[in-house]
Amino acid sequence: MYLEKITTAQEAWKQRHAQEIARAEAASVACEDGIPVKVLYTPADAPADFDREVGFPGDFPFTRGNDATGYRKKLWTVSHYAGFGSPTETNTLFRRMIDHGGVPPYMALDLPTQLGLDPDHPLACGEVGMAGTSVASLRDWETIFEGIKLEDTFVGTVINAPAAVFLAMHVVLAEKQGADLRKIRGNLQNDILKEFTARGNFIFPVAPSIRLVTDTLEYCARHLPAYWPLNVCGGHYPEAGANRVHEVAFAFADAFTYIDDALRRGVAIDSFGKGIFFLMKTNHTDLLEEVAKFRAMRKIWAMRIRDRYGAKDEETMKCRVLAHSGGSLLTRERPELNIARTTLACVAGVLGGIELIGLRTMDEVFGIPAEKSELIAIGTQHVVAHETGLPHVVDPLGGSYLVEALTAEFERKVLEELERIERIGGMIAAIESGYVRKAIAQDAYATHLAWENGAKVKVGVNKYRIEENEPPRQPYAYKPEEEARQIAAVKQLRRERDNDAVERALARLVDCARRPASSESNLMAPIIEAVRAYATVGEICGALRQVFGEYAEPTAF
C-alpha cells in the first residue's frame, strides 16, 4: 500500500518536472564499475524487508557494522605507514615509537628481500635498502629488535612471497628472548595471490605459494594463536587499475582459495578465520558507492563464512576491513587538493564503518613525504574523528534509499563476478589463465582513456589546470654505501656462522619441500631450523626455488 502510494506520487512528480528530468537523464551516469546511478531514489528502491536484508549492527550478517554501537565502542585506528633505513636505523625508530607509548608502524622491506634475494645477488644491484629495510638473515632481525621485548609489542610486516621465513625469524627470536609464543602478537601480509596479478612481488608458482600460506596459517593456529598471519589485500587491485567490483571480488576469491586449502589440510575455520583481515582502498571517487562497498563486503563475507564454510563463531564471520586512501588518485598538479581528496576518502571509510584508516600524504607523488605532510595526513583523520560528529551514530547512512540500493546492487555484482571465477575453475585458474590480469588491464585502460579524453574529470589535471612549478622534493635516492654495507654484512655472516649446519638445514628443507603438502610436511619446521642456523633469506628461498621453480606470468592482454 505504502509503496504503491510512493510509486504513484513519483509518477506525478515525474510529469510535473518532465522536461528537466528528461534533460538530466539524457546523459547516463554510472559508477566506474558500471552500476547505474539514477537522479532520485525513493522507498521504492530500498530493500522490501528491512529486518531481513539490512538488520542491525553487531548482528549477523553485520551489514550495518561489526559492533552494535560502532565507533562509540572503539574509534577506528588511525594508521600510518612509514619507510625505513638500515636495520640499525629501524631499531632506533622502533624504540623511539615504543618509548612514546606507540607500536612500531608496519615494516617496509626492500625489493630484494621481498623477492627472496640476498643483497649480493646480481639482480639486487641498485635496489638494496631502497623501498624499505634490507633483511638478509636472523642477524638483521636481531638488530632491528635489539632491546625490544617481542612479547610486549605488535610487529606488522609487509612481506608476502618469503612470509614464512619472516614468521620463522620472529619465532626464533621470540624463543631466544624466552617469550611465551602464545602471547606473540603481530601480522604478516602473506597474501601471495594478489602479487601474481597486481603487486608483482612473486617468487614461486601458484600452488607451492599457497602451500606456504597454509603452512603459516596452520603453524599459527597451533602455536601462535594471538598472531594474525594473513591480510587479504583488495586494495592493490584498484591501484593496478581494477574497478571496485573487481577489487572486492578478487580479494574474496583469494581469501576463499586460502580457506579451501587450509580446510583441506584439516585446519578448522574457527581456529584461523578470526586472524584474516582485509586490506582495501577507501577512495573519494563515487563516494557513496565506497560506503556501500564496505557494507556489502561485511554481508557477503558473513554469509559465505557461515553458510559455505560452516563457521560457528560469529567473530569468524565478521569481515574486518583496514583501508588506505589510494595513491594513484593523487595528483602532482595542484598537490594541495590531495588533502581534499584524502579527507573525503576518510569520510567514505568512516561512513562505511571500517576498522582502520590510513591516508596518503599530499606530497608522496613527489617522493618521500615531508614531516609536515605526514602530520597533516594524521591530523585530517583527527578532524573527521573529533569535529564532524560522524562517529556518534553507527552506520549513519543505513536506510538511505540510495545507499541501500547501491549496497544491494554492489553485492549482486560481486556475487556475479565470484560465480564467473568459479566457472573458470577458481582463482588459481583465473590467475594462471591471465583472466584476472586482463580484467584489471581493461579496467585501467578504460579509466585512463576517460581521463585523457576528459570524460572523467581530474581537477588540476584535465580541468581547472593551473600552471605552476613542482614543489621541492626529497626523492628516493640510491645509496651505494648502504648497499655496500649490507653486502659486506651478509658476506661476513657467511664466514662466521657454522656453514655445515646451514647446509644440513637447507638439505632438510629441500627434502621436506619435495614431499606433497600436508601437516606432516609443513615447511615451517625446517624453515625455522634453517633460520636458527642463520641461513639467509636468499638461501632459504633458493632452496625452495630448486624444488618449486619460479612463476612465469602470463603477458598477453
Place this chain on the structure above:
Amino acid sequence: MIAAQRRIRVLMGKPGLCGHDRGIVLVVMALRDAGMEVIYSGRHNSPESLVEVAIQEDVDVLGVSILAGGHLALCERIARLLRERNAQDIVLLAGGFIPPEDIPKLKAFGVKEVFRDGAKLDDIVRYIEGAAAERATA
C-alpha cells in the same frame, strides 16, 4: 621502401625488481591499438635479457618502466649493453616514476626519451611512430 611498410616492432619490459606495471601495460595496450607489434616481457627482467630479446626480435624500440627508484643504474646498464652489442640504433625509452632532474642523466646514458607517469598515451604513440620512421630512413 620495404622497411617503411614493416609494422613497428616494440619490446616493452620491466627491468629490475619493481612490480608496478599499471603504466607499462597501458602503454602496451595503446601501442597495440595503434597497430604496432608489441612484445611484453613482464616483470623482473635483467638488463641482459631485455637487450638479448630486443636484438633477437629485431625491434625498433625498447621501452622500459621503473617506479621503484632503480632507473639510473638500470638504464645506464641497458644503454651500455646496447652499445656493446652494436645495437644502439634501437630506440631506448624509459617511463615511470622518474624525477625531472634525472631526465638529463638518463638522456646522457643513451635513453632517447623519458615519459614520466602522467604522460599521454597519444604522445607516446606519436613519438614512437616518428622515431621508428626516422630509424627506417637512417
